[in-house]
Amino acid sequence: MKATRNLRRPRVLIVGCGDVGMRCVPLLQPRARLFALTSHPERSAQLRALGVTPLVGDLDVRGSLKRLAALAPTVLHLAPPQKTGDDDRRTRTLLATLGTRGTRGTRGTRGTRSVRPLRAARGAVAPVGRLRRIRASWAESEAGGIVPDGVGRTAAQGRCVHPLRIVYASTTGVYGDCGGAWIDETRATRPANGRAKRRVSAEQQLRRATARGAVSVSIARIPGIYARNRLPLARLEKRTPALTDADDVYTNHIHADDLAAILVRLVTHGRPARVIHASDDSSLKMGEYFDAVADTFALPHAPRITRDEAAQQIEPTLLSFMRESRRLENRRLKEELRVRLRYPSVEDFLREVREREGSSNE
16 A cells, blocks of 8 residues: 555656755655656665665766656756856756657556646645645645646547646856846846856756746756855865955855755746745855854854955856855745745854754753
């Protein structure tokens, strides 16, 4: 009976199951059968231990992706583009492999069981970062939000009319430098480097596929991700410089747990071709962020240098992040997705770290 229930659960495919993808797993697991594409065979045992079916494949090798075709009606696309060029060839390959020809939802053959998409109950609220409430939202959807087998099929094709559901993890780097201005999701993209141009390429491919009716994509533009294991401690210990306040840039942040829950929320509540800023409420310059982390962990502040000095002392990839300044509005996140962040600001998280680690030292 348990195996039968597992097979009947709607399927979700995670493409790019790294740190954030792994944080999505416990949020999705109560309501879905999970699959994860990995290019590292040695990770298969870890994924199986979490109840995830691993699929070994490489987005740079299309022939290795055959098992993905019509596998699941819901896809979390968390994989970054390749490292060269302006076109995201990985997203192009993924779309071609998934078979985005109009409506999908089953394997498309007579007598094959349909694969049901995840649908949320109307009005369900899933506050971000609180696992028990996320699970409650999935439980609410069971009452009538999940499409039963056979619903919405055409008589001629025997297929489900629901398009493939994709949630894409993009980056706020697509905006380029905004001079520290507050911006919302209607801001035009102006990518300033190849990394951001490839993200714009991926977004455009997915939105065109949505316009054709082949998929229904929701896009999360993501700023700097932080967590206890994703803080700039090594940078502070190495005494890597930051910019002087006059030259410094505004950065934006999101805790990895909050981001995972936002992505899961987009599965059921994201609008087609809609962009959401997956960002918290912080308004910090880069140097202020480094100082706050340094104070929490009793490390010296990063030395400050001018922009001209940085051009001589800091390696190009890191320097590129110090050339772009913007502050993100997150009204859609709160009003459309009705998200309540566990960590509304970086300081909220650092305060919790200080309290937790302070009490453990007593």
